[in-house]
Amino acid sequence: MEAVRLKLIQEQRISDYIYVLEVKTLTGSLNFYHGAAEQLRFKHQSFSLPIRFTAPYQEVGMYRIFIDTYFLTDEERLNVLNQLRTHDFQLECLSPLSFVLQPNTQKVLLFIEEIALLESLTVMEMLANLHIDMILLVTDELQITGKQINYKLWQDSMPTAISFQNKDVHFLLSWQKIGTHIFAAGAWPMVDRLKRIAEDVGFSDELFQFKGYGEMTPYVFCVRCYKLTKGNQNTQVQCEHCRTILDVSNQYSKRLGAYLGNIKAI
Amino acid sequence: MENRELLQTKRAIPDTPLLDRFPFPFKGDSYRYSNDSFKLEPRVLLDITPEYFEEIELKRNILKDRHEHAYQSMPHSMNGQWEILEFIVHEMVTQHPHYFHLEKDGDHWMFENLLLGERQSFTFGDASTLPFEPLDFIGRHVQEDLFYLGQRDGNLYLDAGQLCFPNNWSIGFNIGTPFLEFHKPVPEFYSSRMAEKVLGFLMRMEAGMPFRRPSWTTTVEKMLPVFRESFDEWSPKKKNVTTENAGNLVYLRVEDQRLFRLPGSNGILFSLHTHLISLEELTQNQKWAKQFYHVLLDAPDYMSEYKGYLPYKDKMIAYLSKQIESIS
Numbered sequence: 064m065e066a067v068r069l070k071l072i073q074e075q076r077i078s079d080y081i082y083v084l085e086v087k088t089l090t091g092s093l094n095f096y097h098g099a100a101e102q103l104r105f106k107h108q109s110f111s112l113p114i115r116f117t118a119p120y121q122e123v124g125m126y127r128i129f130i131d132t133y134f135l136t137d138e139e140r141l142n143v144l145n146q147l148r149t150h151d152f153q154l155e156c157l158s159p160l161s162f163v164l165q166p167n168t169q170k171v172l173l174f175i176e177e178i179a180l181l182e183s184l185t186v187m188e189m190l191a192n193l194h195i196d197m198i199l200l201v202t203d204e205l206q207i208t209g210k211q212i213n214y215k216l217w218q219d220s221m222p223t224a225i226s227f228q229n230k231d232v233h234f235l236l237s238w239q240k241i242g243t244h245i246f247a248a249g250a251w252p253m254v255d256r257l258k259r260i261a262e263d264v265g266f267s268d269e270l271f272q273f274k275g276y277g278e279m280t281p282y283v284f285c286v287r288c289y290k291l292t293k294g295n296q297n298t299q300v301q302c303e304h305c306r307t308i309l310d311v312s313n314q315y316s317k318r319l320g321a322y323l324g325n326i327k328a329i
Numbered sequence: 330m331e332n333r334e335l336l337q338t339k340r341a342i343p344d345t346p347l348l349d350r351f352p353f354p355f356k357g358d359s360y361r362y363s364n365d366s367f368k369l370e371p372r373v374l375l376d377i378t379p380e381y382f383e384e385i386e387l388k389r390n391i392l393k394d395r396h397e398h399a400y401q402s403m404p405h406s407m408n409g410q411w412e413i414l415e416f417i418v419h420e421m422v423t424q425h426p427h428y429f430h431l432e433k434d435g436d437h438w439m440f441e442n443l444l445l446g447e448r449q450s451f452t453f454g455d456a457s458t459l460p461f462e463p464l465d466f467i468g469r470h471v472q473e474d475l476f477y478l479g480q481r482d483g484n485l486y487l488d489a490g491q492l493c494f495p496n497n498w499s500i501g502f503n504i505g506t507p508f509l510e511f512h513k514p515v516p517e518f519y520s521s522r523m524a525e526k527v528l529g530f531l532m533r534m535e536a537g538m539p540f541r542r543p544s545w546t547t548t549v550e551k552m553l554p555v556f557r558e559s560f561d562e563w564s565p566k567k568k569n570v571t572t573e574n575a576g577n578l579v580y581l582r583v584e585d586q587r588l589f590r591l592p593g594s595n596g597i598l599f600s601l602h603t604h605l606i607s608l609e610e611l612t613q614n615q616k617w618a619k620q621f622y623h624v625l626l627d628a629p630d631y632m633s634e635y636k637g638y639l640p641y642k643d644k645m646i647a648y649l650s651k652q653i654e655s656i657s
């Protein structure tokens with residue numbers, strides 16, 4: 064298969080580390096309209112960094128690429144930018160975006176934590192281009208970062224971000240109309256929590272999509288006090304809340320995101 | 330005065346001896362897990378036994394003391410719950426008019442439990458007019474534990490349940506989970522994919538064609554509530570069983586389980602009525618005693634272990650064999 068070669072048309076730095084690149088294809092087209100990649104490859108050099116892309120006009124071979132240079136040294140960052148400005152390049156290790164737009168999506172509630180900023184920006188770009196209503200729900204921390212994000216393409220179309228910390232998410236979800244989908248991108252504990260609420264309120268798996276980051280800490284459900292403690296299957300843990308010693312089974316509840324912790328037999 | 334006495338006698342629950350009404354679960358001398366549901370005849374849920382008063386009192390105390398262990402519901406179960414309340418009240422007043430009474434004026438209902446001398450007025454469909462959620466309310470008038478299973482996405486979910494007499498499982502852990510997930514711990518039943526077949530069967534169940542199945546185990550001491558939540562309180566009692574005391578200490582525990590399709594919500598109403606009989610009383614029916622003896626002899630360890638009687642299985646067998654010899 065012929066390599067897909069891309070050329071930079073325009074670049075914009077939108078935060079300390081994140082850049083948006085407007086590119087066109089010289090040859091071929093990427094396998095996905097919206098996806099992720101792990102490497103920028105130039106003729107003589109390649110760089111590993113988190114990359115997301117989306118095709119705003121789909122058919123005309125234009126892409127918007129989001130790169131996060133946080134993990135690069137200053138020198139590497141300058142080098143990448145120089146290469147981009149002067150050479151064509153390829154994207155390596157492609158995969159589709161974690162979030163898929165289902166037919167008849169009318170509105171998306173997008174829950175974001177900072178760790179998922181790159182992914183979230185791409186999703187926002189995708190939704191904005193498709194004219195899908197969105198509500199951004201962010202952490203307090205991200206609300207501050209978000210104010211520093213300067214992306215002129217979105218000046219008019221972007222909704223303001225609301226903090227979901229200390230909000231009654233249960234209530235928020237329970238009055239959503241049919242056609243509303245939920246996207247959650249963040250660290251596992253946040254994703255797990257939202258998943259649980261969404262399921263309680265009756266959102267099916269199709270209506271709730273997520274991308275979890277970091278370590279997936281398993282939890283144990285204490286059968287005595289019904290609270291969660293960190294721990295893994297087939298071990299023994301002490302409940303952090305009621306101090307009961309629990310024999311953790313291998314029975315897992317997707318709804319709770321936890322293994323059943325039974326009271327230890329004496 | 331005379332009238333009142335007449336009413337009292339009419340209302341008294343017939344004192345049928347336990348042996349004449351115990352739902353003995355075995356057909357032959359062997360028992361294995363299988364898709365063993367059969368058509369329920371007559372097609373009713375309620376089985377009102379002489380233990381009614383004590384069991385209702387016990388239920389209500391449990392609901393007062395440890396509500397979250399005995400009642401759980403998902404927010405989207407409300408329609409199903411109302412349908413269950415209507416279903417049960419309808420059966421109460423048509424099958425047991427001496428015990429229950431209903432006056433309806435549009436959506437305004439006045440429900441009366443004549444056995445307990447209680448009345449409750451409420452607006453049907455408006456949960457704020459009842460002291461508890463509809464399933465939690467009606468469950469306080471029947472001996473059965475009651476569950477609502479919602480059917481969606483090709484699955485059945487445990488969406489609400491009032492469980493005062495559990496046989497060692499937790500409603501708090503299982504609420505909101507699908508049929509295959511809450512049957513996962515059952516050995517062979519889950520791994521042999523029988524659970525999937527049963528699920529398929531349940532999802533095809535039709536309204537007006539209810540099913541029934543017995544489930545059994547044994548319990549040390551006459552104890553209806555066997556909460557997984559207080560495992561440490563009851564499980565040490567297993568150690569006390571000896572061949573000599575097994576007759577008094579050990580009870581055969583049978584859950585009479587009934588399944589009804591609810592045409593309105595398209596969910597399933599699952600009821601279970603738990604009956605206990607001491608081994609000593611059971612041996613008064615020699616046929617049953619022999620059958621149970623053979624079932625125990627034949628039971629594979631994975632099943633005895635799961636059901637929890639493995640530590641004192643030999644004691645039960647020894648006790649039963651003696652009783653069978655001494656009488657025959």
Ligand code: HEM
Pocket residue numbers: 362363364365366476478487497498499503511512514515518527531542544545546588597599635636
């Ligand atoms: C639809 C309503 C039903 C509900 C809510 C239900 C629930 C349960 C639960 C919670 C357990 C205990 C699992 C544990 O150890 O944590 C169980 C056990 C079991 N269930 Fe079901 N069940 C239902 C219907 C059925 C049906 C129709 C069958 C038909 C074969 C069945 C077969 C079994 C068996 C064989 C066990 C093991 C019981 C024992 O050995 O003591 N269940 N069920």
